[in-house]
Each structure stands twice: as structure tokens, then as C-alpha cells.
Amino acid sequence: MTYRQQRRLVTFAFLLAPMILLLVFGYLPIASMAYNSFTNWDGLTKNDWVGLRNYADLFTRVENYRVFYVSLFYFVGSFVQLALALYFATVLSFKTRFASFFKGVLFFPNLINGVAVGFIFLYFFRDQGGTLNTLLRGIGLDSWAQLWLTNPRLINYSLTGVSIWRYLGFNMVLFLGAIQSISSEIFEAADLDGANRWQQFKRIIFPSIRPVVYLNLVLSIKGALSVFETPYIMTGGGNGSETFVIRTVDMAFKFSKFGLASAMAIVLTVLILVVTGIQNLAFRDKE
Amino acid sequence: MGERTRLRSYRPSAASVVASTLKYLSLLLAAAITILPILTILFGSIKSSAEFANSGPFDLPKDLFDFSNYAVAFTKGRMLLGFGNTIALILFSAVGTVFTGTMAAYVLDRFEFKLKKLIMGLFLLLTLIPSITTQVATFKIVTSLGLYNTMAAGIILSIGTDIVALYVYLQFLESIPRSLDESAIIDGAGYFRVYFKIIMPLLTPATVTVLIIKCIGVYNDFYTPYLYMPKQSLQVISTALFKFKGPYGARWEIICAGVMIAIIPTLIAFVALQKKIYNGLIQGAVKQ
Numbered sequence: 001m002t003y004r005q006q007r008r009l010v011t012f013a014f015l016l017a018p019m020i021l022l023l024v025f026g027y028l029p030i031a032s033m034a035y036n037s038f039t040n041w042d043g044l045t046k047n048d049w050v051g052l053r054n055y056a057d058l059f060t061r062v063e064n065y066r067v068f069y070v071s072l073f074y075f076v077g078s079f080v081q082l083a084l085a086l087y088f089a090t091v092l093s094f095k096t097r098f099a100s101f102f103k104g105v106l107f108f109p110n111l112i113n114g115v116a117v118g119f120i121f122l123y124f125f126r127d128q129g130g131t132l133n134t135l136l137r138g139i140g141l142d143s144w145a146q147l148w149l150t151n152p153r154l155i156n157y158s159l160t161g162v163s164i165w166r167y168l169g170f171n172m173v174l175f176l177g178a179i180q181s182i183s184s185e186i187f188e189a190a191d192l193d194g195a196n197r198w199q200q201f202k203r204i205i206f207p208s209i210r211p212v213v214y215l216n217l218v219l220s221i222k223g224a225l226s227v228f229e230t231p232y233i234m235t236g237g238g239n240g241s242e243t244f245v246i247r248t249v250d251m252a253f254k255f256s257k258f259g260l261a262s263a264m265a266i267v268l269t270v271l272i273l274v275v276t277g278i279q280n281l282a283f284r285d286k287e
Numbered sequence: 288m289g290e291r292t293r294l295r296s297y298r299p300s301a302a303s304v305v306a307s308t309l310k311y312l313s314l315l316l317a318a319a320i321t322i323l324p325i326l327t328i329l330f331g332s333i334k335s336s337a338e339f340a341n342s343g344p345f346d347l348p349k350d351l352f353d354f355s356n357y358a359v360a361f362t363k364g365r366m367l368l369g370f371g372n373t374i375a376l377i378l379f380s381a382v383g384t385v386f387t388g389t390m391a392a393y394v395l396d397r398f399e400f401k402l403k404k405l406i407m408g409l410f411l412l413l414t415l416i417p418s419i420t421t422q423v424a425t426f427k428i429v430t431s432l433g434l435y436n437t438m439a440a441g442i443i444l445s446i447g448t449d450i451v452a453l454y455v456y457l458q459f460l461e462s463i464p465r466s467l468d469e470s471a472i473i474d475g476a477g478y479f480r481v482y483f484k485i486i487m488p489l490l491t492p493a494t495v496t497v498l499i500i501k502c503i504g505v506y507n508d509f510y511t512p513y514l515y516m517p518k519q520s521l522q523v524i525s526t527a528l529f530k531f532k533g534p535y536g537a538r539w540e541i542i543c544a545g546v547m548i549a550i551i552p553t554l555i556a557f558v559a560l561q562k563k564i565y566n567g568l569i570q571g572a573v574k575q
Contacts, residue, residue, distance in 0.1 A: 003472070010478040011398050014390035015406065021387065021447030026413045029424035036424065088317065091310050104561060105318045111557055111564070113507045115528040116549045119542055123331070123344075124324045131327045131344045138345070165321065170568065177569045197306070219572070226417040229509055233529065245419050252423040253514070265420045276415050 030269070036262035043256045054263035064264075067244040070156055074227050074243075077160035078220035081168050086213070088168075089175035090201055103176065107169030118233030121162045125149045152240030159231050159241055166230070167223070171216050178209040218279045222272055244268055325550070332356055332543035339540040356544035360531075364545050368520070369527035375438065376512075376523060377505045380445035381498055384452050388497060392456035393486050397468065414450050422514060429515055440515040441523075445505055451571045452497045458570075459493035460486075499560070499567035506553070524549050 001009070037054055041047045058064055088106060092099045109117070124131045125148035133145040148158040182204065190200050206213075228245040231237060237246035248268070252261035327344040333356065334348045360366065395407060418425075425444070434440040467489070468481045476484070509525040516523070522530070528549050531542045557564060 001477075003478075006478050007398055010482070011394050011400055014394045014482075018387045018391040018453070019406065021443070022409060022413065022450075024428065025425060025444060025447035027409070028428055029421040030416070032427060033421060033424035036427075084317075088314070091314065096310070096314070100561075102314050102318055104557070105321050107565070108554070108557060109321060110568075111503060111507070111553050113525055113528065113549045113553065114509045115525045116546045119528070119531070119546045120324050120328055123328060123539060123543070129344060131324060134343050134345060135323075138343075165324070169321075170572075173565050174569055174572055177565070215572070222417060226419055228419050233509065248420070248423065252426070258423060258427075261423045265423050268420050269416050272417065272420075273415060 033262045033265055036259055037266045039259045041258040041262075043252075043258050050259065054260045055267075057260060058263055058267065064247075066240075067242055067247050070241065070243050071224055071227070073156040073160045074163060074224035075221065077164055078224050081164045082171055082213070082216055082220060084164070085168050085171035085216075086175055089172045089179055090205060092172075092176060093179040093205075094197065103169075103173070107173050109166045109168075110170045112166070114229045115233055117162065117166055118230055121158075121165075121230075122149070122234055125158055149235060150239055155235065155239045155241045159234065162230055162234075163227070171220075174212055174216060175209060178212040179205055182208045214279065214282070218276060221275050221279075225268060225272055225275070328543045328546050331540055332547045334540050336538065336540055354544075356540050357548060360541050360545040360548055363534075363541075364527055364531060365519075365522065366524070366527050366545065366548055369522050369524045372438070372521055373506060373523040376441050376445070377502055379438075379442045380449075380505055381501050383442060383446035384449050384497060384501055385494055387446055388449070388452035388456045389487060389490055389494075390482070391453055392460050392490075393482055396457055396460040397465070410450050410453060413448075414454075418448050419510065422510065426514060434515070436516060436518045436521065438516065438521055441511055441521075444511055444515065445501075445508075449501070451500060455493050455496050455500075455570055456490060459490060463489050495563060496567040496570050499564055500571045502556075503564070503568075 038049060038051060039047055040050045040053075088102075092103055096102070112120075125133075127133060127145075127147055127150075130148075132148065136142070136144045146154055148154055186204055187200065190204060195203070226245050227243045228249070231241045231243055232246050232249075235241045237243065237250065242250075244264070245268070248261050248264040251257045251264060330344065330346070330348055331339060333351060333353050334342065335350075335353065335355070338349060391410075395403065429435055429440050429444070434443065463486070468485055471481050471485055472478075506524065508523075509529070512521070512523045512526045513529065516526070528545050531545050
């Protein structure tokens with residue numbers, strides 16, 4: 001076999017499996033979702049073309065907008081999370097005792113199984129005997145003790161808190177990696193010039209790691225729009241904690257409205273693509 | 288890193304003492320907030336049912352070596368089965384991901400061909416869409432392929448949607464000089480041989496990264512097994528633990544033990560492989 005033939009064979013043989021997987025489990029679902037979003041498919045027999053009715057339903061029913069209100073909590077929460085991550089990454093990049101211990105502790109929640117995280121915080125937020133309320137009552141703040149997971153006005157704060165607890169360390173480690181790749185000579189020169197820590201952060205650290213900050217921002221916004229696991233495990237979307245993806249999954253698997261669910265998933269996909277597109281544009285301008 | 292602080296800290300000013308105190312206070316507070324929820328779960332897991340009911344979450348357990356809740360959680364929750372299935376899922380999907388990832392990366396990095404740009408674009412584009420949103424339709428495909436309620440569903444979905452692995456390999460391949468494979472070709476080796484004897488071994492550090500990301504991902508994945516492998520005999524750690532919500536909903540000491548059983552392997556792996564885990568996740572994230 002000539003090398004030319006061999007190259008063709010290898011190209012074909014090596015790409016066959018990855019391409020089949022990519023098309024069947026990556027693109028076919030999107031295509032079939034787009035098609036289903038125009039039908040009233042119920043998962044079994046009904047499968048008629050209904051045109052734009054699912055989309056009309058989606059945008060005209062007020063209860064469908066609530067999920068965006070819930071997303072707002074996670075969206076704002078992700079800024080808090082990024083700010084905290086940036087703070088701790090900066091602090092740990094300067095000389096700090098037990099730096100690797102603190103880094104490890106803050107990062108570890110990221111590795112914990114999502115179902116375990118759910119139970120940890122079901123326990124943490126329990127009314128009687130829960131960690132948080134016991135702590136508050138213990139230090140004399142009885143009136144602060146709340147029904148963290150059953151009060152619809154509080155639940156999304158609680159769940160956003162869980163999300164920050166879980167993912168903060170991940171952002172922090174990304175920031176820390178970026179800060180540590182800045183040449184230490186720059187810091188030494190800044191020290192000699194008498195720059196304080198805040199000036200060093202503003203003039204050296206932040207400008208150097210700006211691309212990583214943008215990357216984290218994109219990941220966080222995508223994350224805020226597609227929150228599913230923790231609230232699903234903890235509350236099943238009850239007490240006003242329903243997110244876009246929980247509603248989509250329930251619409252399909254609980255209420256067998258696959259057509260409507262597909263339309264919702266398409267809307268979410270488009271939203272995420274738009275957000276990513278805006279981010280890329282903003283990113284390009286700054287570079 | 289230590290050098291630059293030493294340069295200016297010969298005489299600490301009052302302001303820097305305050306700043307330093309605030310820094311450590313904030314770190315300690317954050318560490319406490321992170322550890323406390325897990326610590327109270329640990330306390331709860333070693334209390335007997337009566338003791339649990341009559342003590343607060345911060346009260347130390349009377350008998351620190353009472354692991355009977357762990358035994359109940361482990362046997363009644365069938366967590367051994369969960370670990371077995373999780374390990375099988377990790378093994379098969381890791382092998383599959385390493386092969387599909389290295390093969391695709393090898394061809395896409397080393398060869399020039401007509402559809403290359405398009406194929407690269409297809410892989411890239413898919414990373415933008417979170418896979419959870421497409422589950423509604425993926426479910427239909429998995430069912431029509433007869434894979435519903437089989438371990439194959441979990442394995443294939445884990446391999447098929449892992450584009451991060453491909454990117455880690457592509458990035459690493461760029462740093463392996465082409466002259467290495469070219470000289471092997473001149474010596475008469477075929478492309479298959481180059482792939483197995485040169486590319487695969489040289490990609491080992493990238494494979495370590497891929498394996499770490501894969502293990503963490505599969506071990507912690509909830510919705511794939513929950514949606515596609517609901518049969519009890521196929522339960523993994525996540526779904527086994529999730530089932531505690533039903534029959535043990537009111538027995539928190541058992542749930543606490545189950546949670547600890549799921550966390551302990553992660554903790555051991557983290558302590559042992561800390562640096563590699565950080566690096567692996569950083570490399571994986573940059574390609575998302």
C-alpha cells in the first residue's frame with residue numbers, strides 16, 4: 001500500500017468512530033429537537049405538525065417567564081462567586097501561610113458528587129436541627145433562623161449560595177493558575193517602586209488575567225442559564241426553585257410534552273449561543 | 288513567590304498588620320464555611336438513631352468509632368453495586384475516550400484533507416451547547432437504538448460527547464515535533480505503527496489529564512445514569528445515593544453515612560493527586 005493510500009485509510013478509519021458519535025449523539029439530537037419543537041409529540045403516538053404553536057405557548061404563558069427570574073439569582077450569584085474567587089486567588093498568590101491548605105479546602109467542594117452536595121445542604125438548611133439554624137440560634141440570632149428551603153422568597157438565595165459554595169474554588173484555581181504565570185520580576189519591580197497590593201492587583205494582576213476572567217464569565221453565564229442538578233436533587237424544582245432546565249426536563253419526562261420541551265430546549269440553546277456570541281465580540285474588542 | 292514579599296517586609300507598618308489580619312480572617316472564615324457543612328454530616332454519620340434525635344448537629348458523637356450507619360448505608364443502599372457499576376462505567380468510557388480522542392486528534396493534527404476544517408468546526412461548535420439541554424432528544428435516540436437501561440448508554444454518551452478530551456490531545460500534539468513521525472516514516476514504519484508506537488506513548492501526559500477529567504466527570508455524573516440507566520442493577524454511586532431520599536428520608540444518620548461513603552474516595556484521590564487534578568481541570572476548562 002502506498003503512503004498516500006495508507007493516509008486515506010488512516011484518516012477514514014480513525015475518524016469514523018468519533019464522527020459517528022459526534023453526529024449521532026451531538027448533532028442528531030439538536031436536529032431532532034428542532035423538528036420536534038414544531039410537533040405535539042408525546043413520546044408515544046401523537047406526533048403531528050403544529051407549526052409555531054409550542055413557541056407561541058412558550059412566550060405567551062406568564063408562568064414560563066418565572067424560570068428566567070430564577071436564573072437571575074444564579075446570574076447575580078455568579079458575579080459574587082467570580083469576585084470572591086478573584087479575591088481569594090489574589091490573596092493566595094501573595095505570600096500566605098498554609099496557602100495550599102486553603103486552596104485545597106476551597107477547591108474540594110468542586111469534586112464532590114452532586115447528589116452528595118444536595119444532601120449536605122438539605123441537612124445544612126433543615127429547619128430544626130439543621131446546621132445553619134442551629135448555628136444562628138447558638139450565637140443568639142434566633143430571629144435570623146429561617147425556613148431556607150421551603151420559603152419561596154428565600155429558596156433561590158439558599159440554592160445560589162450552594163452553587164457558590166460548590167463552584168467558587170474552581171474559578172479560584174483557574175485565576176490562581178493565571179496569576180502564577182505572570183513573571184515574578186514584574187512584582188519585584190512593583191515592590192521596589194513601592195506599589196501596594198491594591199495597586200499591584202489593579203495594574204498588574206487584573207490586566208494580565210483578563211482573558212481568564214472573560215472565560216470564567218462565559219462559563220458562569222452559561223452555567224446560570226443551565227442550572228439543573230443541585231435544585232433538582234434538593235427540591236425537584238419545588239417551592240419556587242424551578243429553573244429553565246428543570247422545567248424542560250419535567251415537561252418532557254413528567255408531562256410527556258416532548259414537543260413543548262423541545263421548543264424550550266431550542267430557545268435555551270439559542271440564548272446560550274447568543275450570550276457566547278456577545279462574549280466573543282466583547283472579547284475580540286478588548287484584545 | 289516568597290522573594291518579592293521579603294523585599295519590603297523588613298518593618299511591618301500598622302496598616303500592613305491590619306491588612307494581614309483581615310486576609311487571614313477572610314481565609315479562615317471561607318475555610319470554615321466550606322468545611323462546616325461537611326463536618327456536621329460527618330458528626331451525624333457516627334451517631335446512633337436515638338443520639339441523633341437528641342443532639343444538635345455540632346455535638347460530638349459519643350462513640351467516635353461507631354460505624355453501624357455506614358454498614359446500613361452500604362448494604363441497604365447497595366452501594367457496593369453502585370461502586371462496581373461506577374468503576375465499570377469509568378473504565379469503559381476512559382478506554383473509549385482515550386482511543387477516540389487520540390485517533391481523531393492524530394488525524395486532525397497531522398494530516399491535510401478536504402473536510403478537515405469542517406470537521407474541526409463541528410467538534411468546536413458542539414462545545415458551546417450544554418448537553419443537558421439536548422437530553423430530551425438524546426433520550427429518543429438512545430431508546431430507538433435499544434440502549435435504554437443498558438450500561439452501554441452511559442458509556443457511549445460519555446465517550447461521544449467528550450470533546451474536551453479531543454482538545455486536550457490536539458493541544459498536546461502541537462508540542463510533539465512532526466520530525467519524530469516523519470523520521471519513523473522514512474525508516475519504513477506505517478501510519479498505524481507511528482500512531483501506536485510514537486504518538487500514543489508521547490501523549491501519555493495528556494492521557495493522564497483526560498483520565499482525571501473523565502474519572503471526576505463520570506463519578507459525579509447524575510443525570511446520565513438517572514435518565515438512561517434507571518434499572519436498580521445498573522445504579523451508580525450518584526443514583527444509589529439519590530435513592531436514599533425515599534426510604535431513608537427521615538433517617539438522616541443513615542443518609543449522612545451514605546454521603547460520607549460517596550465523598551471519602553474523592554477525598555483520598557484529591558489528597559493523593561492534588562497537583563494533577565488542578566492542572567487537569569485547568570486544561571479542560573480552557574478548552575470548554
